[in-house]
Amino acid sequence: MRGIREKILPPGGHSFRLIKWDRSLDEVESVIAPDRSIRIAGSGNRWHFHTEMELTLFLRGQGTKFVGDHIGPFADGDLVLLGERLPHYWHTKGPSEGISVQFHFPQDHPFWGFPENSPAERLFQLAGHGMSISGKTAQVISSLMQELAKNAGAAQLGILLIILARLSEAPARDLKRLSERGFNLPNESPYQDAMARAVRHLVANFREEIKLEDLLSLTRMTRPTFARQFKKHSGHSYSGFLNRLRVQAACRELENSERGILDISLACGFPHVSFFNRLFRREMKCNPTEYRLKSRSRKKGRK
Template structure:
């Protein structure tokens, strides 16, 4: 499992089928074998704390550890912590980083305690469905290559033939495996990455909507507008105006 803390920086967070922008402070707990990727962490600061407690681990023999049982299955979705829980987690992770021996273990146990008792209002489930890639890890490196390729080249055309060659898979195998790792079809994933970039450009630039759409890989304005409305429940113009009104 992994607890990731971004204290400074921003970018895009991928956890299971979840894709969304993030800004510091960002605290996320990720279960074992859940696919995840942080994009745009240049010049960022933070910590990543990892541990492994399998079902037969002696840790679960302690009666006190049972308080974690309700939280553990939820980590297969990825959980973002906010509010007072996030603030407490920051302090405890910093204590762990600057401690050693039994003192470090003590801070870690305190951290688990605060995760277990965190109120629901401080927990945001990220992925819409749970993930556990333990049984399909043989294909994970290939899918990761494809995802990194998409993140690097989403502004350009991405032919499926090129992707299949990169993954070294047949069309049928790729069509089965990609949703298992990314939570959606390949085309839906590409479109979501492009839409995420469009939303970022709508809020951070004064470029026209047409230019933004085409510069982010959409080559048909009418289909772009339909897709944007379907996913964001508003037009690109209204999205930009709503964000500006909030600021």
Template sequence: MKAAVHKSTIPASQLFVIKELREKHFDPTWHAHSEFQLFVVLEGTGTRFIGDNIKTFKPGELILTGPNLPHLWRSDEIYFSKKSELLTHGIVIYLNEHFLGEKSLDKEEMIGVKKMFSKSMRGLEFYGERKERAIVLMKEITALNGLERVIGLLQILHLLAATKEYHFISRSSYPDPFKQVETARANIVYEYVIRNFRKKINLEEVACLVHMTPTSFSRYFTRNSNKTFSAFVGEVRIRQACKLLVETEQSIEEICYECGFNTLSNFNRQFKELMNDNPSSYRKRFMAL
């Protein structure tokens, strides 16, 4: 997997950049950049990694990430199959804090946007009616140009800055840019875990992939991810289990073993610790929606 530390996307001739993404799968690279990013998933499913948070994603998700917050929307494996006809679709907006000029966020009219940008250093996931209106506007401004596009962006920022319907995503912010070597290692590890979480994952083998001893790798991973490697693997497995509980009629025992757990008791315990619920009631709760 290629490594990317920063993805600077805003030309000097533009205030911001908006892109409509239509690909077989979303970019599978763990990366960060110096811009704020507003991203909506319109088609596609998979697992997202934002800061120290892991969660499955589906259409309708609207996320704002701040500068240097590493992230990855990893499409489900079926999207990488050569035989698959599935496609992903999303809209992404990149902008920096001075997109309206130096110190523009310090002006009285922009206080709400400034506060939202500050919160986005941990990532924000929006929900509710204002989120839906913002998504409609994002679709509309892809067809606009010039000042109309700028006005559309300001309307989106106004909607989101005024809502309280959001969740913080990462427990920590990442004020410093990721070093290239750290990004490269993370990409190797994340790719390996996503492809192999259904079976036993050997710490020594993963450490070897990034040319580290198991002890050094364990320390490195905990320091950079705010969780142990075993906790990370367990969280990937539980998030996949959540997806299967909601989207399939497989039994809980079948899901347990398909997601890489060796005993049902261990699966139930880890599920309860992460989701504050048991698999059975979790499934019933979502089936009732």
């Protein structure tokens, strides 16, 4: 597997990169102009990070998003702002479609030479934890992002500046922090590939029994080194990461199936329903039955 740091190169004549996809995060296109795009390798389907900030809109699709130490579901309309060097990964269930804009405006960038952009400084700081954008702000930003692909040159840059201005002015209720801790991973590290392999293995096999020895063998690391590096790169111990994966899978089952609590806990990798119930209450602030009732009530309210 390639290293988890993605190197992003804006196309010639551009100060940022706009990418889109209509089926899979493996198959993305870099938008050069409204009628021209180039196929490039996608990285969103694996755990990675990059120096650039990123604003990602899922027009269609669902699955699990990993942003720093946050693990949670995403669906159509999900809009997330990512800060620099913040590890992330979109584990999609089936086809997806979306748009991402990636940009890097460090303190010495001409962007900050315009005093009108100073409110964005606070926004960029908050983005270090990742932010989920909702409400009216999400509606406005989603529309503007789709306009990005229809424009070129200064007009396209102007839309990006409007997007950043709208985000900087957004009410706090429309911005939700995702990761509890901030991340600032080094550009190069001998542990990057190993951590990416470990994360992918956990995501692919969380329903089965996973032993620490399996991960040590996969990463070729000692127990102390693995524990230290996994915590540094994901924000969790491996067992904590695994349990969060399982709880999120249980949430989806509770929302979308009629299976009993015992069956769901076993299917999601929990050998003991009592442990599942305790962990679920700790993570979701309610028991599984209450979560099922609340989720169905929300669905009825949206109809």
